[in-house]
Amino acid sequence: MSSFRTLDDLPAQQRVLVRLDLNSPVEDGVVQDNRRFSRHAETVAELADAGHRVALMAHQGRPGDDDFVSLEQHADVLAEHAGVDVDFVADTFGDDALAAIRSLDAGDVLLLENTRMTDDELPEEEPEEHAASDFVETLAPEFDAYVNDAYSAAHRQHASLVGFPLRLPSYAGRVMETEYEANTAIAEREFDGDVTMVVGGTKATDVIGVMEALDEKVDRFLLGGVAGELFLRAAGYPVGEDVDTELFDDQWNANEETIRSVLEERRDQVTLASDLAYEDADGERSEVAVEDIVEKTQSFLDVGSDTVADYEPTIRDSEAVFVKGALGVFEDERFSVGTVGVLEAIADTDCFSVVGGGDTSRAIGMYGMSEDDFSHVSIAGGAYIRALTGEPLPAIELLVRNAAEGVGR
Numbered sequence: 518m519s520s521f522r523t524l525d526d527l528p529a530q531q532r533v534l535v536r537l538d539l540n541s542p543v544e545d546g547v548v549q550d551n552r553r554f555s556r557h558a559e560t561v562a563e564l565a566d567a568g569h570r571v572a573l574m575a576h577q578g579r580p581g582d583d584d585f586v587s588l589e590q591h592a593d594v595l596a597e598h599a600g601v602d603v604d605f606v607a608d609t610f611g612d613d614a615l616a617a618i619r620s621l622d623a624g625d626v627l628l629l630e631n632t633r634m635t636d637d638e639l640p641e642e643e644p645e646e647h648a649a650s651d652f653v654e655t656l657a658p659e660f661d662a663y664v665n666d667a668y669s670a671a672h673r674q675h676a677s678l679v680g681f682p683l684r685l686p687s688y689a690g691r692v693m694e695t696e697y698e699a700n701t702a703i704a705e706r707e708f709d710g711d712v713t714m715v716v717g718g719t720k721a722t723d724v725i726g727v728m729e730a731l732d733e734k735v736d737r738f739l740l741g742g743v744a745g746e747l748f749l750r751a752a753g754y755p756v757g758e759d760v761d762t763e764l765f766d767d768q769w770n771a772n773e774e775t776i777r778s779v780l781e782e783r784r785d786q787v788t789l790a791s792d793l794a795y796e797d798a799d800g801e802r803s804e805v806a807v808e809d810i811v812e813k814t815q816s817f818l819d820v821g822s823d824t825v826a827d828y829e830p831t832i833r834d835s836e837a838v839f840v841k842g843a844l845g846v847f848e849d850e851r852f853s854v855g856t857v858g859v860l861e862a863i864a865d866t867d868c869f870s871v872v873g874g875g876d877t878s879r880a881i882g883m884y885g886m887s888e889d890d891f892s893h894v895s896i897a898g899g900a901y902i903r904a905l906t907g908e909p910l911p912a913i914e915l916l917v918r919n920a921a922e923g924v925g926r
């Protein structure tokens with residue numbers, strides 16, 4: 518059990534500042550509903566129903582990215598799930614935000630603008646520095662308590678995650694509590710048979726770092742997505758570089774050394790895709806064997822069918838399978854073969870299975886699979902794989918420290 522305080526410990530009638538993780542896929546400017554909304558809605562509804570005055574903080578994307586947008590749409594999606602009104606103010610901690618916070622009545626809920634729109638949020642700094650930022654210094658006095666429900670962002674050392682626990686009595690929300698307990702229990706679990714990890718997605722930097730740390734725990738890695746292409750590049754294939762996206766070159770430069778050393782030292786543990794899929798001139802899915810690729814001239818959007826067939830026996834023979842990241846752009850049905858094929862193979866076995874990632878976990882519902890076919894489905898990606906390595910999550914350490922030191926008591 519954790520040693521942080523939870524909503525069961527929160528006194529009545531508080532002015533509460535709550536950190537959620539509503540970071541979601543954005544398609545053509547439209548925020549896509551996903552399990553982060555439904556899960557966090559439970560915490561929000563509980564706080565509102567209990568008569569607290571609730572102000573919510575969350576982030577979306579990163580400055581410079583297409584999905585770095587306002588949280589205005591998030592307020593409506595969250596309200597629908599929570600069954601309570603969620604007002605929105607297009608301000609993080611300026612006069613408009615303060616006026617909206619001060620006008621909250623018991624049971625009211627307000628969502629503040631994307632925390633990453635303030636310069637104080639993003640630097641990875643020590644909690645003490647964040648606690649002294651204008652952002653934290655301005656907002657903290659407006660509240661009696663801070664609730665962190667953002668387990669899936671707990672690996673980031675950002676102001677809204679680590680600054681407030683030095684200023685306010687702090688509590689874990691319901692999502693934080695359940696994800697922490699599930700992921701910690703999983704990290705501590707020992708398996709007799711083979712443990713397999715399926716590694717994909719776009720956040721290659723996040724997953725490659727932990728592959729090194731997990732080699733004691735994981736017997737075999739099955740690769741796909743952007744990380745998989747970077748490994749193919751290291752293995753000498755002409756892929757894993759930017760053609761019409763900016764997903765590869767920067768991540769290659771940041772991780773080349775680690776990828777090469779993982780491949781060199783653990784070549785027999787790492788299985789790479791044998792074929793890849795792309796959109797052909799007719800707009801159809803086509804596949805090519807990696808051995809036949811002479812030059813990368815278009816984006817590869819999925820692993821091929823032979824790769825899925827290669828991966829299935831490994832999954833069937835595993836006692837545990839962990840998934841982090843999709844093997845392709847599954848949101849487009851043509852490129853869902855890798856992700857869905859692997860998830861269905863896992864669902865068909867009775868192995869212990871965990872699927873993590875805010876985006877990746879969406880594939881389960883999108884393609885008619887049931888969460889019950891997996892042992893645990895986490896809305897966290899980076900935080901979940903770090904938890905598997907036993908690496909501390911800074912935002913959670915701060916909740917523990919806050920409880921131990923009795924801040925605000």
Ligand SMILES: Nc1ncnc2c1ncn2[C@@H]1O[C@H](COP(=O)(O)OP(=O)(O)OP(=O)(O)O)[C@@H](O)[C@H]1O
Nearest residue numbers: 718719720742842844845846874875876877898899
């Ligand atoms: N080859 C590829 N090219 C571009 N995008 C890809 C490719 N393969 C997978 N993806 C994308 O990867 C995304 C999922 O992985 P990503 O690393 O972004 O997040 P996640 O696993 O959901 O975890 P987190 O919660 O950390 O965001 C999917 O939205 C999918 O479209």
Ligand SMILES: O=C(O)[C@H](O)COP(=O)(O)O
Nearest residue numbers: 538540669670875898899
């Ligand atoms: O989606 C996530 O994994 C979390 O919200 C963290 O987002 P980040 O990877 O942009 O910091």
